[in-house]
Amino acid sequence: MPEYREKLWAAPWLFLATALVIPASILVFTPISLPVGVITAAGLYAACVVLLIVASPVVRVRGGVLEAGKARISTAVLGEAIAFEGEDARQERGPKVDMRAWLLIRGWVDPVVRVPIEDVSDPAPYWLISSRHPKKLAAAINESRRPASGTSAS
Numbered sequence: 834m835p836e837y838r839e840k841l842w843a844a845p846w847l848f849l850a851t852a853l854v855i856p857a858s859i860l861v862f863t864p865i866s867l868p869v870g871v872i873t874a875a876g877l878y879a880a881c882v883v884l885l886i887v888a889s890p891v892v893r894v895r896g897g898v899l900e901a902g903k904a905r906i907s908t909a910v911l912g913e914a915i916a917f918e919g920e921d922a923r924q925e926r927g928p929k930v931d932m933r934a935w936l937l938i939r940g941w942v943d944p945v946v947r948v949p950i951e952d953v954s955d956p957a958p959y960w961l962i963s964s965r966h967p968k969k970l971a972a973a974i975n976e977s978r979r980p981a982s983g984t985s986a987s
Contacts, residue, residue, distance in 0.1 A: 836893075839965065852878060892963075901962050913975060914946050917967065
């Protein structure tokens with residue numbers, strides 16, 4: 834069975850953007866005490882960085898199971914995964930998205946993989962998952978769906 838693992842880390846610009854908490858904290862606390870402002874700013878920025886790291890979801894294909902964040906689904910009930918990049922990915926995330934679809938989308942990760950669900954009892958028609966390596970993810974899902982070669986039915 835193929836394995837794939839990817840952590841959807843926040844983009845570097847997001848870490849820089851959260852750094853705006855530093856001057857804001859210093860500005861608020863300077864009238865009280867400059868050292869308190871600096872310490873508070875450092876603590877708040879560190880908390881933002883930890884939150885960005887901890888909140889980054891993992892996408893994994895392992896042992897016939899697709900995991901996207903906290904969600905899991907057997908690859909046996911999945912259809913052919915398709916990778917989208919560029920304008921096609923933008924269309925899949927926006928105008929073409931089905932409101933019943935299950936989404937794990939990160940705005941800083943442009944490409945996506947659409948994974949149809951063939952289980953009729955599942956209300957979601959497909960999963961749409963952000964991935965920096967959509968072709969590798971789609972290939973791992975598709976390979977995981979196929980039965981192991983070399984086995985014969987008796």
